[in-house]
Amino acid sequence: MTVYAKSPDGEVGWERFMAKRARRMRSSAIRELLKVTQFPDVISFAGGMPAPELFPVREIEEACHFILREEPAKALQYSATEGYPPLREFIAESMSKYGINRTPANILITTGSQQALDMLGKVFIDEGAPVLTSSPTYLGAIQAWRAYGARFITVPLDENGMQVEKIEPLVKQEAPRFIYVLPNFHNPAGTTLPEERRRLLVEIARKYDLLIVEDDPYGALRYEGEDIIPIAMLAPERTIYLGTFSKTLTPGIRIGWASAPAEIILKMVQAKQGADLHTSTFDQMVVNDVAQRGFLKVHVKRLRKEYHRRRDTMLDSLTEFWPEGCSWTHPHGGLFLWAQVPETVDTQELFHIAVERKVAYVPGINFFPNGDGGRHAMRLNFSNANPEKIVEGIRRLGVAIREMM
Amino acid sequence: MTVYAKSPDGEVGWERFMAKRARRMRSSAIRELLKVTQFPDVISFAGGMPAPELFPVREIEEACHFILREEPAKALQYSATEGYPPLREFIAESMSKYGINRTPANILITTGSQQALDMLGKVFIDEGAPVLTSSPTYLGAIQAWRAYGARFITVPLDENGMQVEKIEPLVKQEAPRFIYVLPNFHNPAGTTLPEERRRLLVEIARKYDLLIVEDDPYGALRYEGEDIIPIAMLAPERTIYLGTFSKTLTPGIRIGWASAPAEIILKMVQAKQGADLHTSTFDQMVVNDVAQRGFLKVHVKRLRKEYHRRRDTMLDSLTEFWPEGCSWTHPHGGLFLWAQVPETVDTQELFHIAVERKVAYVPGINFFPNGDGGRHAMRLNFSNANPEKIVEGIRRLGVAIREMM
Numbered sequence: 071m072t073v074y075a076k077s078p079d080g081e082v083g084w085e086r087f088m089a090k091r092a093r094r095m096r097s098s099a100i101r102e103l104l105k106v107t108q109f110p111d112v113i114s115f116a117g118g119m120p121a122p123e124l125f126p127v128r129e130i131e132e133a134c135h136f137i138l139r140e141e142p143a144k145a146l147q148y149s150a151t152e153g154y155p156p157l158r159e160f161i162a163e164s165m166s167k168y169g170i171n172r173t174p175a176n177i178l179i180t181t182g183s184q185q186a187l188d189m190l191g192k193v194f195i196d197e198g199a200p201v202l203t204s205s206p207t208y209l210g211a212i213q214a215w216r217a218y219g220a221r222f223i224t225v226p227l228d229e230n231g232m233q234v235e236k237i238e239p240l241v242k243q244e245a246p247r248f249i250y251v252l253p254n255f256h257n258p259a260g261t262t263l264p265e266e267r268r269r270l271l272v273e274i275a276r277k278y279d280l281l282i283v284e285d286d287p288y289g290a291l292r293y294e295g296e297d298i299i300p301i302a303m304l305a306p307e308r309t310i311y312l313g314t315f316s317k318t319l320t321p322g323i324r325i326g327w328a329s330a331p332a333e334i335i336l337k338m339v340q341a342k343q344g345a346d347l348h349t350s351t352f353d354q355m356v357v358n359d360v361a362q363r364g365f366l367k368v369h370v371k372r373l374r375k376e377y378h379r380r381r382d383t384m385l386d387s388l389t390e391f392w393p394e395g396c397s398w399t400h401p402h403g404g405l406f407l408w409a410q411v412p413e414t415v416d417t418q419e420l421f422h423i424a425v426e427r428k429v430a431y432v433p434g435i436n437f438f439p440n441g442d443g444g445r446h447a448m449r450l451n452f453s454n455a456n457p458e459k460i461v462e463g464i465r466r467l468g469v470a471i472r473e474m475m
Numbered sequence: 476m477t478v479y480a481k482s483p484d485g486e487v488g489w490e491r492f493m494a495k496r497a498r499r500m501r502s503s504a505i506r507e508l509l510k511v512t513q514f515p516d517v518i519s520f521a522g523g524m525p526a527p528e529l530f531p532v533r534e535i536e537e538a539c540h541f542i543l544r545e546e547p548a549k550a551l552q553y554s555a556t557e558g559y560p561p562l563r564e565f566i567a568e569s570m571s572k573y574g575i576n577r578t579p580a581n582i583l584i585t586t587g588s589q590q591a592l593d594m595l596g597k598v599f600i601d602e603g604a605p606v607l608t609s610s611p612t613y614l615g616a617i618q619a620w621r622a623y624g625a626r627f628i629t630v631p632l633d634e635n636g637m638q639v640e641k642i643e644p645l646v647k648q649e650a651p652r653f654i655y656v657l658p659n660f661h662n663p664a665g666t667t668l669p670e671e672r673r674r675l676l677v678e679i680a681r682k683y684d685l686l687i688v689e690d691d692p693y694g695a696l697r698y699e700g701e702d703i704i705p706i707a708m709l710a711p712e713r714t715i716y717l718g719t720f721s722k723t724l725t726p727g728i729r730i731g732w733a734s735a736p737a738e739i740i741l742k743m744v745q746a747k748q749g750a751d752l753h754t755s756t757f758d759q760m761v762v763n764d765v766a767q768r769g770f771l772k773v774h775v776k777r778l779r780k781e782y783h784r785r786r787d788t789m790l791d792s793l794t795e796f797w798p799e800g801c802s803w804t805h806p807h808g809g810l811f812l813w814a815q816v817p818e819t820v821d822t823q824e825l826f827h828i829a830v831e832r833k834v835a836y837v838p839g840i841n842f843f844p845n846g847d848g849g850r851h852a853m854r855l856n857f858s859n860a861n862p863e864k865i866v867e868g869i870r871r872l873g874v875a876i877r878e879m880m
Contacts, residue, residue: 125552138532351728
């Protein structure tokens with residue numbers, strides 16, 4: 071790589087002009103890992119990518135064609151920071167179906183859900199501000215909020231998600247800016263928060279008058295069991311709900327949304343205005359067109375069927391190929407499961423052996439915001455590889471684990 | 476609007492959880508103004524929008540079709556934060572043609588140029604950190620950097636852009652994180668920095684070992700005179716160059732870029748990863764396809780011809796309809812000119828009369844980061860309205876000015 075400048079004292083050096091927060095920023099471990107795993111013969115359970123063979127290419131092409139024929143001057147022009155009005159309406163109506171009373175004034179369209187996380191950091195997190203999360207938690211949230219100087223107060227997970235019973239003394243002591251939860255098919259853990267825990271969470275949040283961030287990228291992708299009431303429905307007055315079309319449609323066209331009390335949306339809009347003016351008008355209109363035609367429902371059914379099969383394949387393969395002393399979660403939906411290996415195996419060390427055997431995953435430690443766990447755990451994605459590859463990849467991992475034990 | 480919660484003391488209230496920076500964030504004055512001006516019978520010179528009738532709709536549609544036929548699995552999938560590799564290469568090569576030695580490692584694709592400004596704020600600006608700009612300067616930069624707590628050190632403009640002769644004592648005293656310049660067809664002033672001032676700027680930046688941010692959204696849209704050497708070419712080792720396809724192609728598909736020393740790009744990539752993972756893969760591939768076919772050159776020629784005509788129409792109308800005591804810049808390109816009215820006229824007050832007369836502009840004060848100027852000035856856009864409307868709008872404004880004098 072070309073380096074153009076050295077500072078006067080001989081060091082390479084523009085760092086001296088950088089903000090304190092820039093020193094906290096790091097490249098996500100996953101991204102670095104993914105570089106190792108992009109060779110075509112590596113079976114990767116590391117990313118969180120949907121199955122590309124299921125992308126609704128024809129429907130998207132039809133939407134492009136329709137929009138450019140009917141409203142080209144609108145589709146290619148600057149547009150409102152809040153988002154394309156018909157899409158905001160569509161989302162508000164869809165959420166109202168679940169009994170949450172949302173109007174377009176409660177909806178902000180974002181460049182993927184990740185941007186909503188960033189906007190939350192920008193609006194709510196000062197240097198050193200406490201944020202309550204489960205541990206492990208979503209890597210992208212850690213990355214977004216660490217840049218703003220968040221201090222992560224963490225609560226452990228069990229097979230039913232965040233141990234909500236443990237949060238009261240923490241919120242009492244710390245008054246976090248918000249409580250961050252992934253109630254459905256947690257990334258990375260694959261766990262789901264039962265209704266009682268959701269109700270308890272809301273009760274505590276009400277008692278201490280706190281905000282809840284409900285991150286729900288996978289909610290529509292349920293393979294067994296019944297839908298559980300969203301937290302945003304239990305406590306619309308204090309819940310910032312994050313949704314996305316990345317998992318139900320395609321992630322390359324980056325359309326997500328935040329739904330929240332209007333006063334919070336207003337502040338997030340101001341933050342977004344400085345951040346990118348608005349999300350691609352064209353992409354918003356394409357997603358809106360596909361969604362308004364009622365295609366999502368059909369498509370999600372198809373996704374559920376295929377991902378269900380892949381999840382089962384992974385669960386069966388784990389039982390078949392992994393040694394005793396290992397365990398894993400049984401996700402009712404989503405894209406991930408969380409596996410534990412025996413304490414003699416460190417999943418960061420194991421990673422190198424695994425890559426030699428042409429298989430990859432993300433070591434658990436990366437999902438712990440304070441780096442205090444996950445040494446014997448890993449996240450496995452089951453949506454991207456086909457069933458054959460899943461069997462072979464889990465077999466290879468089993469061999470690698472035995473080798474290290 | 477629905478308000479869901481009140482704080483315990485009865486105030487509407489999630490503000491108490493918000494970061495200090497959220498209190499600094501405001502909605503852009505322009506956005507608020509634009510709301511007033513969106514009635515179809517208002518002639519607006521307020522926005523910075525390209526002429527929608529010139530959008531290359533057919534070429535974009537062909538690109539959509541081609542990409543979805545040839546590479547759907549790639550176009551709709553997650554992709555690298557740095558940007559789509561062929562587009563980064565295309566940009567690096569285009570810039571190399573101007574004699575700047577740039578490789579893809581020097582290029583980051585952003586969600587419009589605005590996101591590059593935001594990333595610069597995130598990477599370089601701590602609370603209270605000094606940034607040197609002209610005054611007036613680009614509103615979007617003020618908005619992006621104010622959120623991070625920038626302290627704006629300003630230098631006045633004259634008809635040849637930023638008065639570079641005045642910066643040395645300021646940079647000596649303040650050591651700004653960077654010097655922000657819009658050398659070509661300044662927004663809002665319409666001025667162009669001559670080569671001698673560019674060289675002087677580089678000389679001073681080298682003497683004090685400072686960074687320069689060269690924001691160049693309009694560089695390709697020149698209507699008279701010769702191209703002037705980019706600052707990035709004079710000082711590639713310390714210049715962060717910002718470019719965009721918003722003005723040369725379409726702004727609704729939000730593709731911009733930053734070109735900088737690799738070590739800075741690396742930090743900006745980390746910042747962008749937390750901000751939105753990556754810019755729409757599909758939009759990047761569409762722009763890349765259109766650009767690689769060599770269409771931009773043809774298209775820009777067409778834009779230049781039409782905008783040249785509109786600029787001339789506006790200049791002629793100003794001479795014809797405005798009273799004595801007014802003056803304006805003569806931009807050699809871009810989308811804006813800057814007009815001064817007599818000191819008895821305040822352009823913020825004038826705005827209300829203008830809107831009653833169905834014509835709009837942006838009052839000058841909005842472009843002064845410290846609010847210390849522009850009371851008798853305004854920005855006029857000449858790219859969006861057609862020549863007929865330009866004549867009528869300038870006539871109406873002339874009447875409004877006379878009325879207030």
